[in-house]
Amino acid sequence: MTRPNAAIVVTAIALLFAGLASWGIYSYLSKESAKSKAASGQAIVVAAVDMPIGAKLSAAQLKTANVPTENIPQGSFTAPQQLEGRIVVRQLTAGDTITEQKLMPKEGATATGVMTYIVPQGHRAVTVGVNEVAGVAGFLAPNNRVDVVLVNGNVKVYQLRELKSVPLPGRELLNPGKRKS
Known part of the structure; x- marks a missing residue:
């Protein structure tokens, strides 16, 4: 071989x-x-655009995205039609998953009454009356920080400049009222 x-x-x-x-x-x-x-995964509804608190949802503001099944949050939605007319109670940015916890309950679906969802638990909201002459019309927006000072009608402007302490400094402004454009 x-x-x-x-x-x-x-x-x-x-x-x-x-x-x-x-x-x-x-x-x-x-x-x-x-x-x-x-x-x-599965298609779920997400925000297509940024939405402020109190926004009423429409199909143009929503889109679907595929998410791995194990990452789908509880209370999410599968079709944009399920959300037509619902009110947002938490600020949403584009791409955020829309869940039941971020929306006003169906039985209370009006754009009024969102202040309940803006004020953190354990805090209180206080209404302070001001008029347009006071100089705040159009200058303040939600989430601005303001110092709240209580004065009586006899205080002169130069005396406010000498104020040594501010009783409520840096308070968050939730809603300054209607803005005029």
Whole structure:
């Protein structure tokens, strides 16, 4: 018997290892592909645009996005039609998942009454009367910080500049009233 040529043996061994490597890579990629298909998730409703508290939802403000099934928050919605006319009680940014907790309950769905959702639990809101002559018309916006000072009608402007302490400094302004444009 003659011995096989060394080149033939090396080629046969190389082909065997190449076949094993190809089979291993194919198996691995098949499993990863199956995992990614399983994790492709479900379509849920998200905000298409930024929305302030009190905004009434419409189809133009909503879109759907695929989310892995294990990451879908409880109370989320699958169709934009489910949210038509609902009122937002938490500020939303584009891409935020819309859940039941971020919306006013269905039985109270009017744009009025959102102040209940703006004031943090354990805090109180106070109404302070001011008029346009007082100089605040159009200059203040929600979430501005203001110092609240109580003065009687006999105080002169120069006396306010000498005020040593402010009873309520840096208070958050929830709603300055109607803005005139």
